[in-house]
Amino acid sequence: xxxxxxxxxxxxxxxxxxxxxxxxxxxxxxxxxxxxxxxxxxxxxxxxxxxxxxxxxxxxxxxxxxxxxxxxxxxxxxxxxxxxxxxxxxxxxxxxxxxxxxxxxxxxxxxxxxxxxxxxxxxxxxxxxxxxxxxxxxxxxxxxxxxxxxxxxxxxxxxxxxxxxxxxxxxx
Amino acid sequence: xxxxxxxxxxxxxxxxxxxxxxxxxxxxxxxxxxxxxxxxxxxxxxxxxxxxxxxxxxxxxxxxxxxxxxxxxxxxxxxxxxxxxxxxx
Numbered sequence: 669x670x671x672x673x674x675x676x677x678x679x680x681x682x683x684x685x686x687x688x689x690x691x692x693x694x695x696x697x698x699x700x701x702x703x704x705x706x707x708x709x710x711x712x713x714x715x716x717x718x719x720x721x722x723x724x725x726x727x728x729x730x731x732x733x734x735x736x737x738x739x740x741x742x743x744x745x746x747x748x749x750x751x752x753x754x755x756x757x758x759x760x761x762x763x764x765x766x767x768x769x770x771x772x773x774x775x776x777x778x779x780x781x782x783x784x785x786x787x788x789x790x791x792x793x794x795x796x797x798x799x800x801x802x803x804x805x806x807x808x809x810x811x812x813x814x815x816x817x818x819x820x821x822x823x824x825x826x827x828x829x830x831x832x833x834x835x836x837x838x839x840x
Numbered sequence: 841x842x843x844x845x846x847x848x849x850x851x852x853x854x855x856x857x858x859x860x861x862x863x864x865x866x867x868x869x870x871x872x873x874x875x876x877x878x879x880x881x882x883x884x885x886x887x888x889x890x891x892x893x894x895x896x897x898x899x900x901x902x903x904x905x906x907x908x909x910x911x912x913x914x915x916x917x918x919x920x921x922x923x924x925x926x927x928x929x
Contacts, residue, residue, distance in 0.1 A: 689891070697892045708894055726894040732905030747897070748908070754894040773924050789912060792898060807918040809907045815899035819891040826898060829921075830911030837917035837925040 669720065671774045674710040676703055683719055685757035687796070689820055693755060694722055708754065711774060713767055720762040723771040724755040725778065730792065730828070733814050748789040750828075751779040754818065755794070772806070776834050783831050790831050794824035803827050844871075 680695045698710040701724070708726035712719045729747035753775050758767045775791065782788035792811070795803050800810065808827035818824050851859075863870050900908065917925075 693892050697889075701892065724894075726896065728894065728896040728898060730908065731897065731899045732902060732908065733899055734902055748912075750898070752894055752896075752898075769924055769927075773927065776925065790908075794894075805918065806921045806924060807911075807915070809911060811898075811904040811907070812901045813898055813904075814901055816895035816897045818894065821891070826900070828908055828911060830908070830915040832912060833915035833917045833921060834925070836915075837921040 669713055669715040669770075671711055671713050671771065674698055674702060674712050674722065678712065678714075678719060679717075680719065682759075683722075683757075684760050685763075686760055687757060690755055690757040693724070694757065698722065698724060711771065713762075713771060719759065721758040721767040721771050722756070723753060723775055725775055726752050726754055727782070728752040728792065728816075730789070749782075749787045750790055750792045751775070751782055751788055753791055753793040768802070776829075777838075779831065780834060780838060783835075788831060790834070791829050793827050793829075794818040794820070795827050796820075796824050797822050800825055800827065803829075807833050 676699050678699075680698065683691060683694055685691055685694075694710075701708045702710055708724050710722050710724045713721040728750050730750050731747045753772075756768060756771055756775075758771075779788050779791045791808075793803055793808060795808070804810075804827070806829065808829045811826045811828055813826050817826065859870065859873065862868075863873060866873075
């Protein structure tokens with residue numbers, strides 16, 4: 669099994685995660701997103717030509733509404749750069765084999781590289797209802813957004829994991 | 841205006857009935873309605889629907905912001921996160 673960037677030639681028509689919104693995105697928009705509009709990148713877990721799972725990420729930044737100056741002490745006075753994990757789904761026959769975790773690890777490593785190369789304070793995931801505990805187990809904390817929330821229905825919950833924890837976890 | 845040309849397509853009986861009902865109700869020509877519908881459809885395919893766009897800017901409440909700041913200053917990895925990050929090595 670290999671995790672790599674989505675290719676335009678990848679056959680996405682057979683992918684069924686059980687979530688019609690995620691499947692629709694992957695089949696119809698993932699390549700467009702990546703190769704025409706350049707507004708996000710999709711990585712796939714592939715085995716013998718079959719796509720088993722995918723994760724879509726995009727860079728972003730987070731701002732805190734009305735944060736008093738005292739609380740900002742020690743922090744840069746500009747938005748925090750983050751890597752946004754917008755979508756993650758596993759094909760039905762490949763579910764419950766740890767692929768979601770493997771893709772999450774891949775994304776956290778992307779964020780680490782981003783932090784080293786040009787700055788990243790952490791990862792924001794748009795967690796669909798019901799999957800929050802999966803991310804909470806890895807230390808993601810739920811956020812209440814006032815702007816910039818994903819438009820999907822039902823509304824996902826933005827959750828954040830800071831780079832300090834990611835780096836500490838990756839340390840040997 | 842472009843020179844007109846003819847297309848032919850097989851559609852379901854229901855679609856044909858809906859088309860004819862619409863033509864009758866609005867008085868527009870069938871060809872005009874079909875052309876408009878096709879153009880709308882083709883333009884829509886070029887655009888990403890709002891729900892697939894990831895907004896680059898996320899603004900969170902002050903309370904959430906405090907959680908973020910705690911994570912940034914002293915966030916420690918959970919056991920599961922340690923295991924996850926070390927698994928692939």
